[in-house]
Amino acid sequence: MDTNESKHDRKSELKAFDDTKSGVKGLVDAGVNKVPQIFISPPDTHSNSTTGQFIFPVIDLQDIDSHDQINRKELIEKVRDASETWGFFQVINHGVPCDVMAEMIRGVCSFHEQDNDIKKQWYTREFTKRVVYNSNFDLYSAPATNWRDTFSCIMAPNPPSPEEWPPICRDIIVKYSEEVKKLGRSLFELLAEALGLNRNYLNDMDCDKGLSVACHYYPACPEPELTLGASKHADDGFLTLLLQDHIGGLQVLHRNHWVDVPPTPGALVVNIADLLQVCLLTNLY
Template sequence: MEAKTAPPQRVQSIAEAGLKQLPREYIQPPEARPAGRRMNESLPAPGEGVPVVDLFLFDPASFEDVRREIQRACGEWGAFQIVNHGIPRDLLERMIAAGRRFFDLPQDEKRAYSCDSRSPASEGYGSRMLSKDDSVLDWRDYFDHHTLPLSRRNPSRWPDLGDYREVVAEYSDAMRELAQKLLRMASESLSLAPSFIEEAIGEVYQNITVSFYPPCPQPELALGLQSHSDMGAITLLIQDDVGGLEVLKDGLWIPIVPLPGAVIVILADQTEIITNGEYRSSVHRAVVNPDRPRLSVAAFYDPSKSVEILPAAPLVAGGGGSPARYRGVVYGDYVSSWYRKGPDGKRNIDALLIDNQRS
């Protein structure tokens, strides 16, 4: 008789067991631990942190000012918060509440939605995103939903908890519309056609990932999410009031302080390639704490895996721009490389630099 495989251990279960010491597989190497953060030496002064961009509900009268702010935030940071974005506050709150309802379930009920731990980024409830057995684990559980294109959306695979499925579908559609508006403004801010980045991406693949970060017995040794830049085009994220998301800027880890009703915009690697490095993908991570659980919801807006991503012709030499900084890449190959190598900051996109160019 074939032996049954033990179900994978979830971080929430480890935390609820009341351990005083962190299991070895969650201990980060010394250079990656949050205890050594340079940001603790000097927190950013008001106005010097991650930008907050007021979209004025996309009022045409404010368009030029907003476009300049987006250009600055994309070029200098690659991450920013937006307010007056048009997404109802009630929808954001219902999405956070839906995520909490799932993670409040008994462990046996959550396991009914477990994803295939052998297949990276498979849909469902999991803890481990990488297939590498020797990688340090994140102090995080998650539920990943495949939401776009509609042919991938199957709500029967999602938790059957009141209006959970309806909220995720409504949230997915709202985030798609917001991402499209932001990408159009980003294109125009570089004097490209409004639809340029969208057309370069092609058919959109969207995943919505609810991440749960339990209290950690030794937060100075762990990370909820290791340092990385996102693979796709743009990520839109909301978080509860606990905080923990940080972005890397000029060697400092800068916290993104929770702002009620705001949406966090994180540029991803394919947008950096398309803009020929004019806009940078953001290196970010999540830290944890010993007292309070944290929940966030990320909507990833990505190309089809068959699409080849190249620097925009108008932004490279011959089109009036700088020499091409990146080689083209088929997005599916890029994703495979990311999961094979692991996150590790921007190592994956740096491998595409031409002649090892670095800014």
């Protein structure tokens, strides 16, 4: 088979998959027992985790509102060190209620596990919409398709109107988003102080004004050694907060090693994303 025919076959397979509007969950529901070719990743994209060599940083935000300057200084130093050396860290005692986080995970699962005839009304590749459900935003351009489906929405500064929302998860996403926005403002204050700036520097740059929520769903895979739920990538926003379920599976690249992020109960993972780094370089230098 020549290269052009192979490319044509892949394009046809991608379109056939996309046209179902049922995503990876639809394949699993149909009883697929082998991973389709479009999902198979090149062998060199699979990473082996490093166990024990590195300890992923966990920062306790219990004293985030403390008037004790010594406690706050220690907290800022921990944020500075984790941001410089990892670009990631977990936060505990962050103020987002555990029941809200648990309900958010249940809400995401409920959306993805509902009847496909209901779910597919939100399936689209028009990314100008504020509520988007599909499988792989880069379906037609990525070298391999990820084994996941995603429901996403813009929550700030202009959230969807009530009629745009899937009723099954509307209330919890709104509640969770409000909690995350409060935490985001506090984290931007800590990051600004860690850089030796005024506490409000990043928030005054409107870093806290936008919020996008992406709800990934990873169905059970019959051949997990052949594919990935999320291939290697960098986040392009200001700051990314990741809510994991108890299963985990997230890895980050640290000193040329892939390191497992432990699914710590009640924790959120903070990612210092690319756009924040660009803004800081532009404004500071």
